[in-house]
Amino acid sequence: MTHYDLIVIGGGVSGLTFARRGAAQGWHTLLLEADGRFGGCLASHRYGGAAEGFWTELAAHTAYNSYGALLELLDETGLGRLQTRRKAPWRVWDGKCLQSVFARMHWPSLLPSLPKLLFTPKLGLSLRDYYGRVMGRRTYDGLLRHAFSAVLAQPADDFPADLLFRKKPRRKDLPRSYTLKGGLSGLAEMLAAMPGHEAKTGIAVERIERVAEGFRVHAGQDQWTCRRLALAVPAWEAARLLDGEFPDLSHHLKQIAAAEVESLAVVVPKEGLALPELAGVIGIDQDFYSVVSRDVVPDARFRGFTFHFQPGRFSREEKLARIASLLEVPIDRFVQTAERTSRLPSLKAGHLAWVSEVDLLLSGEQLALVGNYFYGVSLGDCAERSKAEFDRLCRSAS
Structure with missing residues (x-):
């Protein structure tokens, strides 16, 4: 059984940044992800076939130069891969017309x-x-x-x-908002590929236990031990894993509700599409929250639109018909499509008091909790929480 200085469970931006910090500290680090890929809400869909080379975002779609806790982990090569997003307006759709x-x-x-x-x-x-x-x-x-x-x-x-909209220092040497060639999943790929840590996908952790060495992590027939453990999974999954050994923490984590969003992206030939170029559309009393456009990263051949639908309202066919109606194109003009259902934390007013209670329970432990249910749901918020928890573990180890 291999022993590690740090095991991180969950390979989204929270887990990736935490593992990267552990590796940079010289800790023998293992990163485990249940899915077949790293990234979590970094979910760029890269198309093949007729739309080869085109991509759309199915979850997070924008990163900013205020995400200091994320950007500081990228080397010069990584920072050089950032691409500026073109400015385009957001519009409002009330079911009748597009408005400013x-x-x-x-x-x-x-x-x-x-x-x-x-x-x-x-x-x-x-x-x-x-x-x-x-x-x-x-x-x-x-x-x-x-x-x-x-x-x-x-x-x-x-x-x-x-x-929401917490003020953070900006990196004036970088674009205000940016993406990468192939989409924001490139951030996850860069972090996962950096040397110094082991990273495994397709590993579903079933339980954890406290042992003399720190923690033992169980996944099927595999087991690992570690001195320090970071859970970078959704709150409800962290609650399940902690239920036996940390019941008070588990109780708090169970208070975080989940909200689902059903995202469906379409690729449309650029020629003949009458819709003016835009960054996205806000739905006013509609069955979708927003439409996010690829127009901010223009392509000579195609335009892409990701509709974020309220859950449980439509079948896939009904969604496609809805999209075709708003774009004013027939469904057979869609070159390709992609879809994803995401579960997000549904935070409530007064949440920082909850965070303080959780942090008090974590005090003195070699256990870290990170994710999009602490400081906010953005990529920068996730990286900021990871940095804060990593610094706490470092202080407690000294």
């Missing part, structure tokens, strides 16, 4: 509310409560609640206001 975002603002209630931005704290408030106060209820109900749902790919009213 500004057209949906209710100026008579917005303007008198704006001064409240100066003295209304976000801490402990939901998006509905905070932005309803500082932007006016009419603007919130008519635009912002839908825009936030588009950003989060789930109903957003109760999401913590203090976790």
Whole structure:
């Protein structure tokens, strides 16, 4: 049985960045991922056949130069692979026509509310409560609640206001927003390929136990021991793994609810498509949260659109018909399609108090919990939590 200084369970951006930090520290590190690929919400679909060389994003679609905890792990070669995304507008679809975002603002209630931005704290408030106060209820109900749902790919009213759009330092030497050739999955591929750690896919961990050496990890007939353990899996999966050895932590993790989103991407020939170029579409009282366009990374042959649908509403055929109607093209014009169902944490106002309780339970342990259910759901939030937990383990080891 092999013993490691660190085992990381979960190969999304949280687990990849944690494993990379362990390897850089000189720790003998093992990264285990249940899926057949690394990346988690870094889910770029690369097409073959007639659409060879084209790709669309099925989950995360944008990265920013404020993601310092992620960017600092890339070497000069990796940073050189970042590609600037072209600027394009977001539009709003209310079932009748495409509109600009500004057209949906209710100026008579917005303007008198704006001064409240100066003295209304976000801490402990939901998006509905905070932005309803500082932007006016009419603007919130008519635009912002839908825009936030588009950003989060789930109903957003109760999401913590203090976790969305947190200010972070920016890397002025890098593009404000970027992707990579072949999509954001390239970030996962770069991190997984970096030397210094072992990485395995297709390994579903069944249970963990505390032992004299630290922890023992069980997956089928395989077992490994480690001094330090990081769980970079969804909250509900971490709750299952910790139920036996850390019941208090498991109890807290079970409080995190899940929200599903059904994503379907289509590739359409560029020629003959009347829809103007755009970054995406916000659905107003629609059956989809958003449409994310590939127009920000233009291609000479094709355009791509990923529709993020509310769950359980339509069959695949009905979704394709819905997409064809909005794009105003027949279904037989779709060159290729790709789909994915994602489960995201559904966080509630006051979430930072929950985080503090979990951190208190972790204090003094060689166990780390990381993921998109702590500081927020963005790639940068995930990497930031991984850095904070890694630093804690380093302090406790010294």
